[in-house]
Amino acid sequence: MTDETVQNKDAVAEEEFSAAAPPDPEAPGTGETSFADAEAPPAGERKAAEAADDAAAKYLELAKRTQADFENYRKRMARENAAAAERGAAKLAKALLPALDHLELSLKGAEGHADADVIKGFALVRDELLAALGKSGIQAFSPAGEPFDPNEHEAMAQQPAEDTESGTVLEVYQQGFRINGQILRPARVVVAQ
Numbered sequence: 001m002t003d004e005t006v007q008n009k010d011a012v013a014e015e016e017f018s019a020a021a022p023p024d025p026e027a028p029g030t031g032e033t034s035f036a037d038a039e040a041p042p043a044g045e046r047k048a049a050e051a052a053d054d055a056a057a058k059y060l061e062l063a064k065r066t067q068a069d070f071e072n073y074r075k076r077m078a079r080e081n082a083a084a085a086e087r088g089a090a091k092l093a094k095a096l097l098p099a100l101d102h103l104e105l106s107l108k109g110a111e112g113h114a115d116a117d118v119i120k121g122f123a124l125v126r127d128e129l130l131a132a133l134g135k136s137g138i139q140a141f142s143p144a145g146e147p148f149d150p151n152e153h154e155a156m157a158q159q160p161a162e163d164t165e166s167g168t169v170l171e172v173y174q175q176g177f178r179i180n181g182q183i184l185r186p187a188r189v190v191v192a193q
Helices: 001-020 043-109 116-135
Strands: 138-141 153-159 171-176 176-179 182-184 187-192
Touching: 043 116, 043 138, 043 176, 043 182, 116 138, 153 171
Parallel strands: 153 187
Antiparallel strands: 138 176, 171 187, 176 182
């Protein structure tokens, strides 16, 4: 080969490579790959996004805690209102019980008299009072014949009894009353010896 042929081949080779435009060094994705080419938010924006996520989580936790606190408050207020209503009913019942006791004594004393209509009227009043108390959760109890229980009965006297076991309630002087299962007033009783 001649020198001219070699020079022509070199010129053709240069033309092949020089035909393409050189890459722009500032264009993304050209040249060597670096981390600067990645499309990550700047550090300031990333910290702001993390702070916003932390604040959102904090407020969500605060909202959940506030909702739980309110639910507990609502339940506590319902319990306190029920307890206050029960205390009010108990206070009213304690004020009415002496009048009811006197009415009961009047009925026992009037049993042998001729005016039966008056006695029936007083008995109806007594029954209505007991029914009204019952609607408020207050129940009368008379433990005649039951074993004596110091938690529910108040022993007024002891009496010997031949045909009854010792510790049994023989007679009830005054009925006891319960409010929703708790003793409002113990029954006053005579107990067998």
